[in-house]
Amino acid sequence: MLTPRSVPVRPGLDLDVRTAGEGSPVLVLHGAPGPAGVQPLVDHLATGHTVVAPTHPGWDGTVRPDDLDSVPALAATYLDLLSHLALRDVTVIGTSFGGWVATQTVLDDREGRISRLVLVDAIGPDVPGQQVTLPAGPPPTASAPAAGPSPAQRRGPSLSSMAALRAYAGPAMADPTLLARLSSVTCPVLVLWGADDTVVTPDFGRAYAAAFPHAPFELIPDAGHQPLREKPEAVHAALDSFLAPQDRTTRP
Template identity: 25%
Template sequence: MKSRFLTLKPSGARIQIVEAGKGKDLLYLHGAGGHMPNDPLIAALASKYRVVAPLLPGYGQSTGEDGVRDMLDVTLHALDVLEALNLKKPIVVGHSMGGMVAAEMAAIAHTEVTKLCLLAPAGLWLDDHPIADIFSKLPYELPGLLFHDSKAGQKLLTSGVNMEDPEFLNEFLVMNARRLGMAGKILFPIPDRGLAQRLYRITAKTLIVWGREDVLIPPVYGDAFKRAISKSRLVRIAKAGHAVGQERPAAVLKVIRDFF
């Protein structure tokens, strides 16, 4: 994987772009936690596609978060990045918060987004199935929320570092404050910014993927997305939690290749 930077006009935001692989273009939009260390999903996708993975303002070395205030700003920012990247009819893949953004992009820009893959997307709220508040969680609680296999998930999140080590914890909290400050604009207090009323506008061929053991956003949300998007297929992957792409990267790659 390599990084480069893109400066958006007229805002001047400097956006970090992670790229890997060769083949058909695939745009990947990350979740609220950003990219994981040596992200297994990006690595798997890069074995068959040219993966282009921008980091939202407030993540990594991307700047410009002060100019992004709400869901519309985030969506238009993502569309501006897509246009500036000059990709050729990419598959747009979004995980969790990134799936929420990808769905908004497809609802607004029919011609720019024609192939859409939503990995356990946020964006809906079902009163009978509340979503856990990630903003109130401490680092050691995250593996159990994100992964079916929490021990393996902890290793992925930390590259094997002890999550209770004070040095790691200090660095994590500083970095997380910036990331969640950005994510909170569209996810806090609940991840509902009216997407349910716009999903009918999506005309892209859409693949929805969910981990069967997702405890953060329960799999029943997959059925809600499936009902609302006309040209969609829902696939559930066994032995996978919310971070379905990172926990089962080969399985996710297979369903994407089979569908598109």
């Protein structure tokens, strides 16, 4: 059962966080569409994991303090959250903008709380010859589940969410230093990508994955920038396979 809560990670900042399930911990970081965009993933993972899914300050009516004005600042907030919840051996999963935040969180994890990283069509690095092309709205959903996308997904990111995104990401929507720093990541990494993504192309994803010491790159066929919505079963299967060794070691 999904439980919303407010977590005081530091004076003056309470995070809206949804938690669900039991088992090895997973931190899920959403992209521009907001928490609704990762809900299918949260529901899936909650069957065997403790899932922690915060709302980035500035999304869904939440307040973004003035000092939360960069990806490193947001990453520091999530490290504070993991500390507050006393979580270790955490898998961090980030989609799109959330993938950038997830990567920065791993890079700044001085306490060794994070054990695995999963990126899904993530932005973040400045890849030569590639750029982020923001969509005008969500892509067609011919292969979406029968229930269809939620109203929030159909509308796409709100104006306030896009303002928060630009406050964190800056006008370039990229960190020119990020790609070179990925060689220091020692935890296992999985990079998943929609084969038809036009926001950040598969070539962008391949360059992202190649910058890590070892990061398998897997294409999700017939999916664009939101494979969690377009091909959830394929994403879930890839994640379950990646997480299986950790699941075996954490079960009694």
